[in-house]
Amino acid sequence: MKSALIIGSGIAGLSTAYHLSKAGIKVHILESSKNLGGRLTAFFDSNSEETIENGQHALMSAYCNFLEIIENFDISNYINFQNHLKVEFFDTKGKNSTLNCGYLPGKFGFILGFLLLNGISYNSKKSIFGLIKVIEKNNLNINDLTCFEFLKQHNQSSEAISRFWEPFIIATMNSDVNIASARIFCNIVKKAFINDINNSKLGFANIDYQTILNRILQNLAKNGVKISYDSKVEKLEIQNNKIAGVHTKNAFYQADFVISTLQPFSLINIIPNEYLERFSYLNKFQYSPIISIYFWQNEKLFDNDFVSVLNSPIQWIFNRRKLIKKEQNFKYKESYSITISSAYEFMRMKKEELMDIIYNELSKLFPKFDKSKILHSRIIYEKFATILQSPEINQLRPNTITCIDNFFLAGDWTKTFLPATIESAALSGKLVLENII
Ligand SMILES: Cc1cc2nc3c(=O)[nH]c(=O)nc-3n(C[C@H](O)[C@H](O)[C@H](O)COP(=O)(O)OP(=O)(O)OC[C@H]3O[C@@H](n4cnc5c(N)ncnc54)[C@H](O)[C@@H]3O)c2cc1C
Numbered sequence: 054m055k056s057a058l059i060i061g062s063g064i065a066g067l068s069t070a071y072h073l074s075k076a077g078i079k080v081h082i083l084e085s086s087k088n089l090g091g092r093l094t095a096f097f098d099s100n101s102e103e104t105i106e107n108g109q110h111a112l113m114s115a116y117c118n119f120l121e122i123i124e125n126f127d128i129s130n131y132i133n134f135q136n137h138l139k140v141e142f143f144d145t146k147g148k149n150s151t152l153n154c155g156y157l158p159g160k161f162g163f164i165l166g167f168l169l170l171n172g173i174s175y176n177s178k179k180s181i182f183g184l185i186k187v188i189e190k191n192n193l194n195i196n197d198l199t200c201f202e203f204l205k206q207h208n209q210s211s212e213a214i215s216r217f218w219e220p221f222i223i224a225t226m227n228s229d230v231n232i233a234s235a236r237i238f239c240n241i242v243k244k245a246f247i248n249d250i251n252n253s254k255l256g257f258a259n260i261d262y263q264t265i266l267n268r269i270l271q272n273l274a275k276n277g278v279k280i281s282y283d284s285k286v287e288k289l290e291i292q293n294n295k296i297a298g299v300h301t302k303n304a305f306y307q308a309d310f311v312i313s314t315l316q317p318f319s320l321i322n323i324i325p326n327e328y329l330e331r332f333s334y335l336n337k338f339q340y341s342p343i344i345s346i347y348f349w350q351n352e353k354l355f356d357n358d359f360v361s362v363l364n365s366p367i368q369w370i371f372n373r374r375k376l377i378k379k380e381q382n383f384k385y386k387e388s389y390s391i392t393i394s395s396a397y398e399f400m401r402m403k404k405e406e407l408m409d410i411i412y413n414e415l416s417k418l419f420p421k422f423d424k425s426k427i428l429h430s431r432i433i434y435e436k437f438a439t440i441l442q443s444p445e446i447n448q449l450r451p452n453t454i455t456c457i458d459n460f461f462l463a464g465d466w467t468k469t470f471l472p473a474t475i476e477s478a479a480l481s482g483k484l485v486l487e488n489i490i
Pocket residue numbers: 060061062063064065066083084085086089090091092093107108109110111112284285286287314315316319323343344345435437438439463464465466473474475476478
């Protein structure tokens with residue numbers, strides 16, 4: 054029986070373990086921290102007495118590789134998907150609008166929903182449809198373009214960009230429109246709006262992800278997958294261009310294959326000196342932060358599961374009482390979480406300064422909002438939330454196979470042609486199997 058060591062137990066690590074163990078390979082995962090999940094993690098907030106995540110994660114029904122795993126283990130009941138794409142846009146300038154694709158089935162539902170979307174003029178809508186057609190029909194040579202350059206090249210108005218494309222780009226790529234890669238953008242547009250509009254339904258876990266990932270791990274254990282926590286890999290040992298083993302502080306592990314699912318800045322640290330030159334591209338990666346703000350109060354702000362916010366540094370507000378299954382009596386009646394993607398300018402702010410900005414935005418969106426009613430809040434800064442998804446960095450993303458014979462790469466940032474997401478991480482695990490056999 055062949056054996057594999059997987060470094061890291063995020064989604065990419067679990068997906069790799071799923072595919073390799075299914076193919077009859079003996080799997081051992083080495084994880085540096087005390088928990089699994091990596092960037093999809095949860096922890097207990099002692100004030101609210103609730104488990105919260107490092108940030109609200111949204112899924113799309115297009116996430117077929119991630120969904121395959123949870124369906125296979127019969128835990129898809131932990132995720133609720135919309136019946137059809139529906140997004141309510143709350144605008145700090147008061148021009149609220151709704152994209153509701155549920156009036157008709159399939160593509161026609163999207164067309165009608167989009168035509169009925171207020172806040173965007175007829176001409177802008179025409180140009181948005183025109184661009185979707187261009188993306189559908191052409192194999193565009195746009196590797197070097199940013200989304201902004203591409204959108205301008207295709208005559209998208211400022212209104213079409215700010216009210217439609219920009220929220221879509223920042224939500225899916227965690228990168229500003231003038232930085233994000235047009236190539237990745239076109240891949241997402243194809244998946245979400247062209248191949249099958251049912252792909253664009255949004256889904257949310259109704260329980261914390263630690264529970265979901267632990268269930269995945271329990272099922273993997275039945276296939277013989279083993280995990281060691283607190284096992285930070287410090288160096289790879291390479292002999293004759295093959296990994297002879299990996300060193301942790303207290304142990305040396307060996308296997309036929311070694312798979313890293315580490316982010317580039319961690320991976321470079323375990324590469325031995327004689328190979329550093331060949332992996333030096335890892336130092337060129339840049340990252341895009343996400344800030345999540347959780348707050349609790351007894352007053353209800355809105356009824357929806359979530360809203361997308363326009364004309365604001367905030368992109369999303371999630372209604373946690375609607376999304377999470379009620380299994381307990383909560384200390385505070387209402388709980389919301391806010392996401393700020395591509396959050397560079399806020400990363401150095403102190404909590405009070407950032408909360409003042411949040412209060413200001415909430416007052417513009419909800420006239421009844423009163424900051425003195427907030428009973429508890431918590432900010433989570435994720436500096437390395439995803440890679441920056443610029444055209445230059447997109448070109449650096451490596452294949453699964455490396456220059457070392459039995460060493461493979463997985464992770465959301467590897468070359469999956471998808472934005473760095475849960476789905477990209479899940480797909481990267483499948484690509485490992487395809488390249489090993
Ligand atoms: C706040 C936030 C919000 C997000 N929102 C969304 C969203 O809405 N939708 C979406 O699809 N994606 C979202 N993402 C992105 C998503 O979380 C990631 O794409 C995904 O979790 C990446 O998984 P991964 O396995 O590739 O990497 P990671 O989760 O980073 O896994 C790497 C693992 O390696 C471990 N490790 C590191 N160094 C070592 C070492 N030396 N030895 C052993 N182990 C090591 C780490 O502890 C970690 O467990 C979000 C990310 C953040 C941070």
